[in-house]
Amino acid sequence: MPTMSTLLWTKCWLLLVAFSWGHVPPSRGHVPPSRGYLPPSRGHLPPSRGHLPPHDQVARVARFIAHRCDWTSMATISSHKPVVGQPFSNVFSVSDGPWGSGSGSGVPYMYLTRMEISVQDLEVSPQASLSMSLAQTGYCRQHGIDPQSPLCAHIILSGSVLEVNGTEAEFAKKALFSRHPEMMDWPSDHNWFFAKFNITQVWVLDYFGGVKTVSPDEYFQASPNRKHH
C-alpha cells in the first residue's frame, strides 16, 4: 500500500538487522531469539496466574480474558480501496498491564504507527472492536473445547482507539514492553505512539445461553482474581 511506509519499514529493519544481528534479514526459522516475544506460556509469566472465574461472574471473566490475552483482532471500517466502508480485521499486540503486577488494569494498551493500514482506518473512523479469546492461550486446546464453542470463553470490546500521553503513556509502555520486549527495537522513525482502547461496551461469550453484555463500570469494578459479593 503506502510506498513511503514500505520503503521506510524495509530500510529501517534492514539497518536494525544489520546492526543488531550482523547479517542480512533473518530467513524463516532463523529469527534471532534476542529480546523475543515472551508469550504467556513461558518467560515472565508468574507461576500462579489465577483461574478462569465462574461463568456467571461475567465481568470477572471479561477482565480475566483481557489480562490473559497478549494480542487481539481489531475490526475497523476500512478506508482503503477496494474495500472502503467494509469491515476489516487485523492483528495487534495488546497488554492491560505487566505480568506479575496483579490482575491488570482492564485497559487494552497498544503500540501503533500511522503507517499501519488499520490505524489509517481509525483516523477516518475511530470506532473499532477488539476480540480476545482463550483460544489464543492453551486453555481451549487443553480442555478439548472447540474455538467456536461458548465454553472457549471470548470477549468482544466495542469502543474507540485513543492516543495516550504523560503518565498513562508511561504505564502503557511498561505494560506493553514487559510483555512484548521486541517492541523496544521497532524502527523509531515509524513514529510509534501509545494508545488505549476506550471501552464503551463489553460482550462476553463464556457459556451456553447467548452473548452477555457488561458495562464499562461493571467491567472496571470487577477483579479477575478476587471474588465479589
Added chain:
Amino acid sequence: MPTMSTLLWTKCWLLLVAFSWGHVPPSRGHVPPSRGYLPPSRGHLPPSRGHLPPHDQVARVARFIAHRCDWTSMATISSHKPVVGQPFSNVFSVSDGPWGSGSGSGVPYMYLTRMEISVQDLEVSPQASLSMSLAQTGYCRQHGIDPQSPLCAHIILSGSVLEVNGTEAEFAKKALFSRHPEMMDWPSDHNWFFAKFNITQVWVLDYFGGVKTVSPDEYFQASPNRKHH
C-alpha cells in the same frame, strides 16, 4: 440478546449434556473430552504438514496460513444496539479442508447459525473480513516473534459470507467436522448451516515492507506445498 436463542441453546445443551454425559452441565475444567476439539498440535494432524513458504511467494504464504488456521476473527458491521453501524470482531471456527488431504481448498468454510450475533449482522450487511495469524499456531511463539511483527505472518481476507449447498456443503461438512468434531454434537434446532467465505481480496502481512495484496485468482492458483515458477 435474543431470548429465544438463549432458551434454546441452554435447553438443548442441558439435554445433550444430560444424555451424553449423564450429569449436569460441565463445570470449568471438567469439559468432557469425548469428540473434543482436535487442534493442529495433536490429533489428526499428519506428521509432515509442510513449511511456511518464502515470504516473497505471497499467494503461497496466504494459502499456507488459510489451511493452517482452524479459527478466525471475523469483522462485521454490527446490526445490534448500541453499536449499530460500528465494526464488530468475533471468533469462528474455520476449515479449508481436512488435515491430511493435501494443501486445502483455500476456501474458508464455516458452520453457522442465524441465532449468532455476527451472523445476524451478515443478514443486514453481508460483507465481512477474516483475519488469520500464525500467532494462533505455535509458529510465532516458537520463533520468538511478537504477534504484531510482520514476521508473525498473518492474512486478512475481504469478501462476504455465503451459504453453501449440495456437493459444496458436503465438502464443507467433511472439512469442518474432521477438524472440529465437537460440531457434530451442536444443538440441531439451532439450524446450523454450512457457509463459505467468498474472497474478493487477500491482504498479506508476512515480512517487512508493508501489506501486500493478492487477487483471488492468484490465491486459488497457488499451492502452499509446491513451488510455482
